[in-house]
Amino acid sequence: MPSLLSNRLAKRVLRPAFALVEQRMERATSAFQTDLDALHHAVADLRRQSYGLGLLLDRAGRDGHRMPTATQVDVLVREVRAVTGGDGERTRHDVTVAYRHLVALEALGAGGLPGTVSDVCGRLAAVPLLAPPNGDVLEIGTLHGLFGAGLQRMLRRGGVEARLTVVDPLDGPPAREDVVRGNLALGGGAGAADAVRIARGGFGDAAVRERIADRRYGVLVVNGDHDLAAVRDLAAPGAVVVLGPDAGPRPPGLTGLGRIADSVYCRAATAS
Template identity: 50%
Template sequence: MFALSKNPLARRVLRPAAVLVDRRVTRHTDRLRPEIEELRREVAALRAEHSSLGLLVDGTARSGPRTPTAAQLDTLVGQVAAVTGAPRAVARRNVVLAYRNVIALEMLGVGRLAGSTQNVCGKLATVPLLAPADHPDVLEIGTLYGLFAASLLRMLHRAGIEPRLTIVDPLAGSQLQPGTREAADPTGTPVRLDVLRANLAFGGTPGAEARIVRGFSGDDDVRTRVSDRAYGVIVVDGDHSADGVRADLEWAEKIAAPGGTIVIDDYGDARWHEVKQAADQHLSRPGSRFELLGTASTSAFLRVRD
């Protein structure tokens, strides 16, 4: 309200003006009241919608929340563009498509995709831009529930590649990492063949026809069965110990197709420091067929020399 002066004369002079101002303010407020109430209703509706959206993207049964910031996505787009040499517009398109796949398959599938949103979307967006079309065979070492594999098949299909998938995993009921404590998975879902097959169905025909070889990537019989072809894409996401990563990369040297792509998951992740250590040691060896193209989030991408 309008504050009157303490001087009696001034109060008598100013009182009519103050009353007039008060009346005008009241009338103006009355006119705005419907608009204010409408704004309140809109805010309440937005809060309700945000709550519903949160149920779709929160991290309760995942590796974390699926709500990256605009800055995080922009950083990821720049990394994908740098690794692949693609224009930023193309990199952004692939990151957006990857994100949509992640949300859709985690809602419909059984279990979860392992890794942060940036980590998963970085791999899904980058691989189709690097994968050689003339070598459509894909090998995934370590799959968990198979949702990443199904997502990758969909992304490769979008890029015009008809992939053939081979998976190597012990499918031992839970995620295995030597030297670490086995915590219960946040989804409560067992790592089993039936779960894997259910999720691979989301990858279309290539998922339904995927070859699944149960066992560890270091087992002689597993390697014999899987080494029957040259792979255009190899995802190394199995044993995260230095010895395990080193052994998988040595094997990949023998079965990777010329011009192919090697993906090293959790490269640079502080929780798995031995992954980067072993990968860097392998890349420094004379005669290696692999060259480091760069990283996107916590994945390294290697090109296979001809």
């Protein structure tokens, strides 16, 4: 039996149907090609944006990249709330502002802030939320001085004008006094004479501790393994004490509040 499609009459009858199918296929192919071209353009735009964002936020010149995921931020907000007792909206807002400070300071300053995004932003957000009893801040171990500048700015947002004391040997790369002072200037403020002071030397040096013992500090940030009993003795009643991952056992008089990322938060005993 001859094929139906080889029959001239059948061809004539089916020609309109074939034409309609071809038109629909052409329209579908054209629409698909349009969508594919749009997708190619979108991917190219994303690649350009990602490259520029990577230059700003990748790990070059610092401990790690500065591109947190939504999950990481959610976890950080929960940890900050657990330690500070802050409400969710305020805490998320402060974590967001802390992240913006981190990015801005590393973009403008020399060097970087040590630690992960979660640890740095946790410190910057949590300390003001814990309402330290005064604006005197002691930072033991500073690297480049950028964290102190960020903390000054975060405290100022809460109405506290910080007086920062930095203890560090500053005996060579990467820590140099000229670099640290330049970075600390990014903390802004009214430029009071006692807004920032640097005590060069190790915290284990009794002479250094004597130089900084003229005040009791509302915030004490301890980077490294130092004598925590001596730290406690410099704390004002109710002071906020932040201990890094290398810190030793807490002495009596420092009550643990919890952990945020890699840091442990404590409250100094209040006056009896």
